[in-house]
Structures are given as C-alpha cells and as structure tokens.
Amino acid sequence: MDKLVIYGGKRLKGIVEINGAKNAALPIMAGTLLVEGEFIIHNIPLVRDVFTMSEVLETLGAKVKIEDHTAIIDTRGAVGYEAPYELVKKMRASYYVLGPLVSRLGRARVSLPGGCAIGARPVDLHIKGLRELSVKVNLIHGYIEAEAERVIGNEIFLEGVKGPSVGATINTMMAAVRCSGKTIIDGAAMEPEVVDVANFLRTMGAEINGAGTRRIEITGVKKLNPVEYTIIPDRIEAGTYAVSGVITNGDIVLRNVIPEHLDAVLKKLEETGAVIERRGREIRVKGQGRIRSTDIRVSPYPGFPTDMQAQFMALLCIADGVSVITETIFENRFMHVPELMRMGADLTIDGQNVVVRGKPSLSGAPVMASDLRASAALVIAGLVATGKTEVSRVYHIDRGYEKVEEKLKRLGAEIWRVRE
Incomplete structure (x- = not known):
C-alpha cells in the first residue's frame, strides 16, 4: 500500500x-452499452475509477483499450446484463450501467453498492426513475434486478430530500433515450457532468433538451450510433x-x-x-x-x-x-x-x-x-x-x-x- x-x-x-472529468467519464463509458459499435472517447483521466469501469464493461462483454487518455470501447457482439458485487463494491458509479442495459437489453442485474465512507448515498432515486419508465425493479439477494418489455416515457419528479441527484438524473436519462414517447425529468441535477453526458447522447442521435436546467425533456428515438467524443x-x-x-x-x-x-x-x-x-x-x-x-x-x-x-x-x-x-x-x-x-x-x-x-x-x-x-x-x-x-x-x-x-x-x- x-x-x-x-x-x-x-x-x-x-x-x-x-x-478530463472523472464524474463525466464514468457514465459516458457506461453509456457506450446503449448500442453496438466502436466508440472513441478522448480526454479520459487515467484514474483508478476509470480502470474499474473498464473492468465492469469487460465483464459485460465489451472490449476496452485505453491509451494516452483515449478509450476505445467496442460493444459489438454479446453483452451480458449482470454487474457483480466484486466489481460494484470497488466503485459506486458501477450502477451507471443500469440505464443503458435496460434500454438496450430490457434487463439488468446490478449489485447494490452498499454504504461508503461519506454516508449511505441510497440508490432509491435511481430505482424510482426506472420504475416511472415502466421498468419492473426488484431488490433480490443484494442485487437490483430490472426488467422491461418496453421502456415507456413518463413525467418524473426526481428530486430527493437532499436535492437533485446527479447519478439518478444520468441513469434515468440514459434509460429513456430509446423509450416509447417522451420523458420529462423534473427536479433534474444541473451539474456540468449531466450536461456532458447529455451532449454525448445527443452526439449518438438522442433527442434531449434542457440539460443544465431543472427540467430535462427526452424524446425516445429508435436508433443510436457509436461516436467519437471528448470529455469536459x-x-x-x-x-x-x-x-x-x-x-x-x-x-x-x-x-x-x-x-x-x-x-x-x-x-x-x-x-x-x-x-x-x-x-x-x-x-x-x-x-x-x-x-x-x-x-x-x-x-x-x-x-x-x-x-x-x-x-x-x-x-x-x-x-x-x-x-x-x-x-x-x-x-x-x-x-x-x-x-x-x-x-x-x-x-x-x-x-x-x-x-x-x-x-x-x-x-x-x-x-x-x-x-x-x-x-x-x-x-x-x-x-x-x-x-x-x-x-x-x-x-x-x-x-x-x-x-x-x-x-x-x-x-x-x-x-x-x-x-x-
């Protein structure tokens, strides 16, 4: 040590x-799971959390190569749907794979991250966001199990007792980009990292308006594309x-x-x-x-x-x-x-x-x-x-x-x- x-x-x-911003890089890396293809992500910080997210993506079947602050992520082929406890316990942000997996595969099984040194930081708002999109979510044996025949847009009030949640805003946004109909997130987080993820998704072809405000509107699209993107x-x-x-x-x-x-x-x-x-x-x-x-x-x-x-x-x-x-x-x-x-x-x-x-x-x-x-x-x-x-x-x-x-x-x- x-x-x-x-x-x-x-x-x-x-x-x-x-x-590059770690707190934007992690959800953007998870967001590559939304569609099959090769992504090139620039300005990746070479920090431990980024390498942990790489392990999570590889466990799900993606291929990840990081060189000189650029990540090449290939999500073609079979993609798993389970992020095990052994990885999620290393980094809470592993739960960012929830939204993309539900959107692409209609199912996800992600370990609960548990507590951490700075408080409980519950995932209740992540679960609420998914359920409001007609996703069935259950907590079984320490795992969040999510399943949906079809993700359906909805109007969601996502603010918690401590205010807006960056993680829940991003996860809900990623789950909704290919939904049926329109999704409105009221009480959304306004952080620059939320805006960066929204810009990444828009580059892929998503229709998102209002990122950076308390109200984000997402109109579901049928097709997204792999892209090249630079993190803030x-x-x-x-x-x-x-x-x-x-x-x-x-x-x-x-x-x-x-x-x-x-x-x-x-x-x-x-x-x-x-x-x-x-x-x-x-x-x-x-x-x-x-x-x-x-x-x-x-x-x-x-x-x-x-x-x-x-x-x-x-x-x-x-x-x-x-x-x-x-x-x-x-x-x-x-x-x-x-x-x-x-x-x-x-x-x-x-x-x-x-x-x-x-x-x-x-x-x-x-x-x-x-x-x-x-x-x-x-x-x-x-x-x-x-x-x-x-x-x-x-x-x-x-x-x-x-x-x-x-x-x-x-x-x-x-x-x-x-x-x-």
Whole structure:
C-alpha cells in the first residue's frame, strides 16, 4: 500500500494541466452499452475509477483499450446484463450501467453498492426513475434486478430530500433515450457532468433538451450510433489545485479548464483574498499572503460543490478569523476533521457544521485518508505544514486524481510516493 510523503513550506508556481472529468467519464463509458459499435472517447483521466469501469464493461462483454487518455470501447457482439458485487463494491458509479442495459437489453442485474465512507448515498432515486419508465425493479439477494418489455416515457419528479441527484438524473436519462414517447425529468441535477453526458447522447442521435436546467425533456428515438467524443475538464481537480496554489501563497495557471464550471469555487477563493484571472481555457490563481476567513455552505450546482468542502477546510485552517462550513448533502463527510486536528487545526463539529478557527500554521504529522476528497484535503494541508506529513491509504486519492504527486512536484512541492 502506498503513502505520500510531503515536506511543507514550498511555494507552488507554474502550469498544471487539468484532466478530463472523472464524474463525466464514468457514465459516458457506461453509456457506450446503449448500442453496438466502436466508440472513441478522448480526454479520459487515467484514474483508478476509470480502470474499474473498464473492468465492469469487460465483464459485460465489451472490449476496452485505453491509451494516452483515449478509450476505445467496442460493444459489438454479446453483452451480458449482470454487474457483480466484486466489481460494484470497488466503485459506486458501477450502477451507471443500469440505464443503458435496460434500454438496450430490457434487463439488468446490478449489485447494490452498499454504504461508503461519506454516508449511505441510497440508490432509491435511481430505482424510482426506472420504475416511472415502466421498468419492473426488484431488490433480490443484494442485487437490483430490472426488467422491461418496453421502456415507456413518463413525467418524473426526481428530486430527493437532499436535492437533485446527479447519478439518478444520468441513469434515468440514459434509460429513456430509446423509450416509447417522451420523458420529462423534473427536479433534474444541473451539474456540468449531466450536461456532458447529455451532449454525448445527443452526439449518438438522442433527442434531449434542457440539460443544465431543472427540467430535462427526452424524446425516445429508435436508433443510436457509436461516436467519437471528448470529455469536459474536471472542475474538481481544477479546484483542488487552485486551493493548493492559494494555501502556499503560490502563483499557478490551470490549463484546460472551463472557468464558468468553477464560478462558486473561484468566488470563494476571491473572498479568502486570492487573485483570480480568467483567460479563455485557463485560470491564473495567485495567493496574496494571509488568508481571510469565509463561510461556506455546500449546495447542488451552481452552488458550492460538496466535492470541494474538504479542500477548503484545509485552506481555512490557516485563515485569519473564524469560518463556518455547512455540509447539506452528505451526512458523514467530516471524516477528515480528526486528521486535520492531528496537524494542529482548531476544528469543532456541530451537527452539519464545522467551526474552523484559523491558526498561523499547521504541523506535519502522519495522517490517514478516509475518502477521495478527504485525501486531497490532507495533501493540501501537508503542502503548507511545517515538517513532514505522511498521508497513508492514498489509493483513495488515486480514484480521482491522476499522478497527483507528479503534478504537484512540477509546481515545486516536495512530495513523493513510497510503498508502505
């Protein structure tokens, strides 16, 4: 098992290339199951979750080849309909095969993913979306078993108690693209990754309107085609490196980004005192000395993303003053708090809030990652901490960040990976 070793105190400076969005790549890879043929998908991030999705597709009979950030996926021939527990337990996003398999084969059997480190994250809205499309769905022996003689369009209210669901919106959209009639998804998620999947499906020949709004309309089509497609940049990876630049009082350029996807994150960075320059597909981020405190409330897009909550907590640990971070989406997404406290942070959990009392510095310590974004927060804290920080269980960060230590090293960080 690997760990990252960091000696903090280095000012980050330079250019960092942002990879394709993991949270768009995974459903788009699953979406290739909708039709037989060869797909060419560009800007694929080389992260653990992408390789797990490749395993899922291969289990279902597809052929997958990934070279130089391009995936060639051949879905011709027999395609299975079961995604087993052994694979789904590695990555919740395996359930994205549900919609495409039901659409193409009329049946799917996908293991329930179970809980995870940041909460239960139930699949109830995925099941609701399928059932509203006249798909029979049963939970049997830990599996979601779905079957439909014909997928029939319907008007579906898909918002849950915690707001819209990106996963359920995408799964329902993929299930509906070849349905009989029209489907309307009210309460749809508006995230850029939803829009990217919709654009991919439209390129295939689907009729989808309203992606990026709370109401998506899908008119079923009889035929879809395999296509070549390029995935959008990863806004969360970009935000993570932006925070890394600010916390080290650095000066970095994020290359291959869509700045408007980062509006909420960039506005909060400006509130902390950072200077932000947007120029085409690049963003320059400059630290300006002491960091100012600010309050953050997580909310669905276009609000502040839950996937940036942990990274900003690390930043605010050394801010002047007191900040309050409110997590409204996941009930257990503060597992990085005790690890940051090991580094000297002054944090208090109060229900869905964390009170962050800024301190002049953090001190390096051995810490343990609990999930993908928590691991990124610990690395960010290590970049500014005095002395040595060791982050263990970094397989979490490998799920969503490609060669993170190499990118940070090119920016001037003193960081390397070692085998424990």
